[in-house]
Amino acid sequence: MLRKEHNDLLTKTGPGTPGGRLFRSYWLPALLAEELPENEGPPVRVKLLSERLLAFRDTQGRYGLIDEFCAHRGVSLWFGRNEESGLRCPYHGWKYDYTGQCVEVPSEPEESGFCTKIKLKSYPLVERGGVLWTYMGPPDQEPPLPEWEFALVPPGHSFVSKRLQESNWLQAMEGGIDSSHVSFLHRGELSSDPLFKGAKGNQYNLRDSRPVFEVVESPGGLYVGARRNAENGHYYWRITQWVMPSFTMIPPRGGHPVHGHFWIPIDDENSWTWSFDYHPVRPLAPDEVEAMREGRGIHVKYQPGTFRPLANKDNDYLIDRAAQKAGRTFSGVAGIAMQDASLQESMGPIVDRTKENLVSTDNGIIMARHRLLRAIKNLMERDVAPPGVDILHQRVRSAALILPPDQAFKDAGKDALSVRPGVAHASV
C-alpha cells in the first residue's frame, strides 16, 4: 500500500513536478538512432516527461531536440522543411537551428535582428550505443554522458529496441524488480525461447519454483537476489540490478546475451519500454539478432510502421485461451514482454496503490519506492543529486552465481556485479 500523495509524487513527471525533477536529473534514452538515419531527413515527434518535442538531424549531422511548436503561431514543426542547417516552418518560413534558435523570420527585415529574440526550448541530443540520449534538466547541472555498458560495447555486440507501454512508467518498472512473478507468468519461456533455453541455470529455476529473496541497497539503487537450491548445499543466485530511476538488468542465462530495460515516461499515462541485449565479449550471432527482431526474448513484434506492439490492448493482446489451458503459456499471452505489459496495462493508466495488498516478497518494490521518495525529498529540499547520476553507479552488471550458503552475494559477487571490460558476465 502506498499513500495517494506518495503515489502522485512517484507517478507524475511533467514539468514542475518533484518526480519530473528527478527524471530531469539524468540522461534519458529519447530515440533510437535509426529513427534519424540521415542528415536533413524527416523530423520525428517525441513526447518525453509530458513535453512535446521534435527531434531532427540537420545538414551537418547535428541532432536537435526542440519544442515541437513554432514560436510564431504555434504550428507543429513536424510539418517543417529540414534544409540548410535548420528546420523551417512551412506556414510563414520561420527557421530554427538544432539548438532551437530562430535564424530566419522572412517577413521581418534581416537587419532588424528580430529572429535573435526568438528561441525555442531545446535539449541536448547525443548518440551513444545506437540510442539518442537527452538531458532535460538545468544546463548547469548536466551530468557526464551515460556509461551503461550496453551503450559502450563495440557495434554488433548489442541490440536495442523500444516499445510503447500504455501505462505509467512506475507500474512497468516495478515489474522489472518483481522477481517473484517469473516463476508463474514466464515459466513457459525458459524452455522455449531461443534467447533463454539451454542454460544450466534454467534447471534450478524449473526445479525450485519458490525462490527466497534478498534485497540489498546498492550505491545506485538495489540488488534484488533470488536464491534457489543448487548442488552440495550451495545456492544458485540470480541477481537483478536496479539503478535509479528506472534502469534494470536481468541476470544472464548461460552464454546468452544479457538484457535489461529502461522505463521512460512519455506522459503520466504512457511510457517507453526500452529493451537492450548485449554481450560484453562477443558480437551477437545472426540468429540471436534475428530472434530479437522477431520479438523473442524481451523484445516484441510491432504493428507495421510503429513502435506499438502487434499484441496490444486493442486486440486483447492476442490472448490464446487454449494455450493458457494447455499450459503452453501461463496467462495465454505470448512472449515475455507482452506477458508483462498486458498485465501492467490492465491495472489502468496509473494504478491506485492505496488499494494494493503487498506481501513480504514485494520488498524489492517497497524498497525501490522508498529510495525514489527519499531521492525526491533530498533533491527538492537540499538539491542533492540522486543516485544513478554518478557514472560509477551505471557501471554495473547483473549476475547468475553459485555460492556457498553463508556468503553475502553482495560481498562474494562484488566483481561479478561490476563492469569488467573484456570479461564475460558471470552466468550459469
Next chain:
Amino acid sequence: MRSESTRASSAAESRYRIDAPNFRPRTVKVVALDRPSEVLAARLEQDHWDGAMFLTASAFSARPPVGASFSVQAWLSDLSGRTRHLLEEIAGADQVVMIACAGQSVPAAGIIGEACSLKRVATTALIIGGDAASDAALSRTLAQLRPWALMLVVAGSDAYVADMLRALRA
C-alpha cells in the same frame, strides 16, 4: 468493435474500480533481535499502527549456556518488559518481521524462525545499517538470519522499517 481490454484499462473506466475494502487487518509481529534494534522498535511503537505489535528477543538472545541450544519453549518480551510466550505470539501472527543490526550476533533468529516454520507463519528479516557495516560483519548477521527468512532485506537506513510496515498495512 473495441476490445474489452481497451475499454477496461482506460482512465475513464479506472474510475469505476469498486471502492470497497479488499483486505482484513493483518497482525504483524515485529521482533527486535538485538539491543540497537530494540531502540528502533521502541521508537516505531510510538507511531500509529493498524496491526503491528513490537516485541524483543534481546533478553533471551544471551541466555543459553555454552553448548546449549534454544528451545521453542522460549519467551519474548514486549517493550514494556512483560514476558510473552514465543509460540503463542507466533501462532497469533500473520507475519513475523525480525529486525537486526548489521554486525550483531542474533542467535534468537534460529529459534524464532523455527517457531515460524512450525506454525507456518511467513517471516521477513531486516538488517539495518548495512551501509556502515563491513562485509564480514554483515555476512555474520546474514548467515544467522538467512535460513529462516522468506525475504531478507539489507537496508542502509532504519527509516525503511517504518515504510515497509506501512506498505504491508501493519
